[in-house]
Amino acid sequence: MNGQPCIRDLRLTVKRVLEALATYPDRDELRREYPELEDEDIRQALAFASAMIGDEVIELRRSA
Numbered sequence: 001m002n003g004q005p006c007i008r009d010l011r012l013t014v015k016r017v018l019e020a021l022a023t024y025p026d027r028d029e030l031r032r033e034y035p036e037l038e039d040e041d042i043r044q045a046l047a048f049a050s051a052m053i054g055d056e057v058i059e060l061r062r063s064a
Helices: 014-023 027-033 039-053
Strands: none
Touching: 014 027, 014 039
């Protein structure tokens, strides 16, 4: 998959799982489209994406 992170042995990339979640917010509909995808796969994809994004706090200053 060109070095992209994948979900176990499904040949689905994390990116594709995130796109599917955005397209099918209803989990039942998502499962109909991707019956091989398990809840743990979705959780792992979200956890991976969250870890890759990072978290930066930027302090805002009030203007005078």
